[in-house]
Amino acid sequence: MARKAIAGLYQKGGVWQIDKVFRGERLRESTGTGDRQEAEQYLIHRLEQLRQQKVYGVRRTRTWEEAATRFLIESKDQPSIKLTAHHLKQLNPYLKDLPLTHIDDQALEQFVKDRLKGMLLPCGKRLNPAAPRTINISIERVIRVLSLCARKWRDEERRPWLDSVPMLTKLDLKKKVREPYPMTWEEQSILFGELPAHLQTMALFKVNTGCREQEVCKLRWDWEISVPELGASVFLIPSDFGGRNERSGVKNGDERLVVLNSVAKSIIDKQRGLSNDWVFPYNGVAMHRMNDSAWKKARVRAANLWQEKNLRPAHPGYACIRVHDLKHTFGRRLRAAGVTQEDRKALLGHKNGSITSHYSGAELGHLIEAANMVSATDSRGPVLTILKRKTG
Numbered sequence: 001m002a003r004k005a006i007a008g009l010y011q012k013g014g015v016w017q018i019d020k021v022f023r024g025e026r027l028r029e030s031t032g033t034g035d036r037q038e039a040e041q042y043l044i045h046r047l048e049q050l051r052q053q054k055v056y057g058v059r060r061t062r063t064w065e066e067a068a069t070r071f072l073i074e075s076k077d078q079p080s081i082k083l084t085a086h087h088l089k090q091l092n093p094y095l096k097d098l099p100l101t102h103i104d105d106q107a108l109e110q111f112v113k114d115r116l117k118g119m120l121l122p123c124g125k126r127l128n129p130a131a132p133r134t135i136n137i138s139i140e141r142v143i144r145v146l147s148l149c150a151r152k153w154r155d156e157e158r159r160p161w162l163d164s165v166p167m168l169t170k171l172d173l174k175k176k177v178r179e180p181y182p183m184t185w186e187e188q189s190i191l192f193g194e195l196p197a198h199l200q201t202m203a204l205f206k207v208n209t210g211c212r213e214q215e216v217c218k219l220r221w222d223w224e225i226s227v228p229e230l231g232a233s234v235f236l237i238p239s240d241f242g243g244r245n246e247r248s249g250v251k252n253g254d255e256r257l258v259v260l261n262s263v264a265k266s267i268i269d270k271q272r273g274l275s276n277d278w279v280f281p282y283n284g285v286a287m288h289r290m291n292d293s294a295w296k297k298a299r300v301r302a303a304n305l306w307q308e309k310n311l312r313p314a315h316p317g318y319a320c321i322r323v324h325d326l327k328h329t330f331g332r333r334l335r336a337a338g339v340t341q342e343d344r345k346a347l348l349g350h351k352n353g354s355i356t357s358h359y360s361g362a363e364l365g366h367l368i369e370a371a372n373m374v375s376a377t378d379s380r381g382p383v384l385t386i387l388k389r390k391t392g
């Protein structure tokens with residue numbers, strides 16, 4: 001006599017799916033197999049789990065995918081949700097079906113190795129090797145999800161999804177963090193000479209204002225405020241400015257005052273009329289980022305030119321100089337010129353407890369004067385001596 005098939009299974013795309021009501025609870029999920037007998041065994045296993053929960057109060061073991069999905073749903077209104085989803089998507093192939101109780105350093109070991117050497121995505125695209133700090137951000141997301149499982153989320157019997165949060169190890173950044181590299185005037189001249197015109201203009205503005213990359217890329221004309229008594233203008237970037245993400249906001253959550261020294265002012269004047277919205281348009285729209293392939297190729301050429309001129313290799317920090325190093329360069333030059341720490345914080349957009357939109361005309365004049373102390377475009381500016389260890 002033929003064995004009677006277990007009800008509650010149907011096939012979709014070659015894989016058996018469960019759709020069954022058991023003790024008043026509907027069970028719908030994939031068995032993960034195309035083999036009918038294996039699918040039935042899995043269904044029997046899941047029904048027994050439900051019976052244990054219903055009859056004996058045994059807590060159901062949740063998977064990482066369940067927890068990560070709930071976290072994304074509950075965090076959908078957070079400004080950083082896109083970044084969070086990006087990290088969780090990369091983690092999913094490694095943790096997807098793991099029970100929450102099995103997530104530890106060993107479970108993350110392969111993920112860390114793959115991210116350090118460059119991860120191959122399911123679509124076939126290979127990601128570049130990630131910095132330790134970037135990998136730590138992913139690990140921090142895992143810790144956050146597991147913390148919610150242990151401290152907030154409860155099942156139907158008011159029991160936590162997880163009894164305790166494991167101690168996950170993050171990568172040591174002390175020896176691997178890329179230190180800031182403020183340029184000398186000679187290095188700036190060589191690098192900027194290799195940049196295409198649009199990037200050269202943006203970089204010169206950035207190194208004279210200390211703006212962050214997205215503050216330059218998305219700078220808008222309607223943020224400009226005239227200061228008639230000084231015959232000048234400033235830009236006041238709103239606190240809800242989004243950068244790459246419309247909800248990401250200014251980094252410290254305050255309005256960002258951008259003071260224009262003579263070089264920055266001349267750049268702004270030349271940009272007028274190119275766009276009704278954007279100060280630095282490219283093909284009529286705002287640029288997504290400055291750190292593109294043109295920037296990376298230019299810094300390689302600049303390092304080679306520096307070596308040809310000085311008959312020794314360029315410093316590694318210069319050979320891989322980042323867009324953000326322009327901000328560091330501005331800050332170091334201000335310090336070398338004797339600008340006070342309070343004024344440096346205001347010019348760099350650092351949080352200092354003051355309300356930027358309440359600066360008086362005299363205070364703005366003082367900040368413009370301070371910014372003009374580093375407004376040279378060559379070695380006539382304040383000397384910036386950088387202590388560099390010999391390499392090799």
